[in-house]
Amino acid sequence: MLKYLGLVLSGLTRKKLRTTLTFLSLVAAFTLLGLLQAVNSLFSGAADFLGANRLITQASTSFTQPLPMRLLPQIEAVPGVTAVGHSQFFGGQYGDGRSFFPQFAVNPQRLRQTYPEWVMPEDQWRAFVSTQDGAIVGRLLAEQNGWKLGDIVPLNSFIWTRADGSRLWEWRVVGIFDGRDEEWQKRTTIMYLNYGQFDEGRSPAARGLAGVFVVQVDDPANAERIASAIDAKFANSAEETKTQSEQEFQLGFIRQLGDIGLIVNLITGAVFFSILFLTGVAMSQAVRERIPELAVLKCLGFRDRQVMWLVLAECFALCLFGALAGMLLASLVMQFLPPEFPITADAFVWAVAGASVLLLTLLVGLPPALTARRLKIVDALAGRAGDSPLELALRRAIEWPVLGWRWLMGRPLRPAEDGA
Template identity: 90%
Template sequence: MLKYVGLVLSGLTRKKLRTTLTFLSLAAAFTLLGLLQAVNSLFSGAADFLGANRLITQASTSFTQALPMRLMPQIEAVPGVTAVSHSQFFGGQYGEGRSFFPQFAVNPRRLRETYPEWVMPEDAWRNFTSTQDGAIAGRLLAEQNGWKVGDIIPLNSFIWTKADGSRLWEWRLVGIFDGKDAEWQKRANLMYLNYGQFDEGRVPGARGLAGVFVVQVADPGESERIASTIDAKFANSSEETKTQSEQEFQLGFIRQLGDIGLIVNLITGAVFFSILFLTGVAMSQAVRERIPELAVLKCLGFKDRQVMWLVLAESFALCLLGALAGMLFASFVMRFLPPEFPITADAFVWGVAGVSVLVLTVLVGLPPALTAQRLKIVDALAGRAGDSPLELALRKAIEWPAMGWRWVMGRPLRPAEADA
């Protein structure tokens, strides 16, 4: 096969400008494809790393509806439950740029029991427990904002109003936590607030409420039974609950933004169709211009099948080089994204790109390759080579819109145009 590399490269470099523009278009398209599929992979696998021994209990109507704290002892009494914590989304904006990151008001001791994946020095845990206005931040978040222990961090909540009517809350940073492993370290970009100041400082009507309860179970295999038992305790009451695994809860939260996977796949499909059309036209034109040269190859002893594979090899080489350049650039861009967007080009993303290259090669390379295979030497040298049915359909798809536009503009088609 190596002896045909020169022929393939010479075919690609015959029209350098056209090949360069097609290559750049493919690179741009695969850059977008790589970024979009990385986002899709992030959302589809966003909850895979979460602990299998945790359940989330929320209000049956929506997780935005708060639950009273008096439910927590009843949940703790369910057989198989080892620990329960509560969490309330705070919704604060930081700085004049109004940057946003996740913040949750929690009980420090209970947080440590239900989320042992977060690691922090013992002194920091004690300070978080004893400091009424204390807060701890993930290492990624602290490094991003240049925070250090002892800083006062003002957060303007767009959800919670203080008893004095203000929405500005001040929190003292008493610790910086990290994840137990690389997977959790990548997600150390959130903040936990001491529930003490939060509950005491908000308006009286909102006190004593929790957003959700985090339930740790001894045996993950018993999770379904425990979830059903918890929900049965509060069935037909004013505080009906819905208990599900932490993975299901996180995916449900993501779906509140819309079906991200469907949106990304639709955009990817539009990109794929665009590069298919562009590359198909370029390859068809390239083969059309080289019909006499292909006839000469057959005169020299190349078989029909060999000529067909040469054209397919050109299509594959062009698609592969464009995809490789685009994916490498997408991977380079991902390295400079902020920690809030931890997307990476993992094996799934590269797999999608590889399959796209193969499909694209077949779709854009097969029509001109079939034309090259059925080429008759005499007809080709005389300039009478015809198109394959697939190539003819592609050419018609290009010409018909232009013909229709001319008809709309009132200019009659010439016989030659009508025959085309």
């Protein structure tokens, strides 16, 4: 195949401007495709790293509906439950409001029991327990905002109002935690608040309520049985619950934003159709301009199949180089995104790009390649090369709206030829 490399490159560089513009279009399209698929991969696998031995108990209607704290000891009494914590989403804005990160009001001791994946020095755990207005922040979040121990962080909550009517809460940083491994370290962009000040500071009507309960079980194999036992305990009561795995809960929380996968796939489909049309037009035009040259190749002894593969190789090379440049550019862009958007071009994203290159090569390169294959030397040298059935159908699809418009305007369907 290497002996035909010169022919492939000469075919691509025959019209340098057209090839360059087509190449740049492919780079832009695959850059967008890489970024979108990385986002899709992030959301689809966002909960894969979570522990399989944790359950989330929420209100049966919605996770936004709080549950009374008196349910906690009843959940603890279910056989197979080793620890129970509670978590309440705080919803605070920091600074000018543009910097948003998740914050949860928790019981410090129960957080440590239910989330052993968070690692922090012992003295900082003790400070979190004893400091009523204390807060601990993840390492990445602390580095992003330049926080250190002892700093006061004001948060303006758009959900919770203080008893005095103010929405401004102040929290003292008493600990900075890390993840137990690389996967958990990437998630150190959250903040935990001491439930003590939060519960005492909010309006009396909201006190004693928890958002969800975090349930740790002794064996992941018993998780389904324990979840059913918890929900059965509160069935037909005013506080009916829905207990599910932490993975399912996180995915349900993400889906509140909409079907991210569907949105991304629709945009990706539109991008793919655009590059399909642009590259297809460029390749078809390139082959039509080189009809006499392809006929000469056949005169020199190239078989029909060899000519067909040469055209396909040109299309494949153009798509491949454009895809590589686009994916590398997308990977470079991901390096400069803030930590709260930890998207990366993993193996799945590259596999999607590779499959797109092959599919695009077949859809775009096959029609002109078949035209080159069925080319007759005499007709080609005389300028009478016919279109393939696919190219003919495409041309008809483009011509019919134009002919219909000319008919409505009372114009001739075909322009008169000179001398007619």
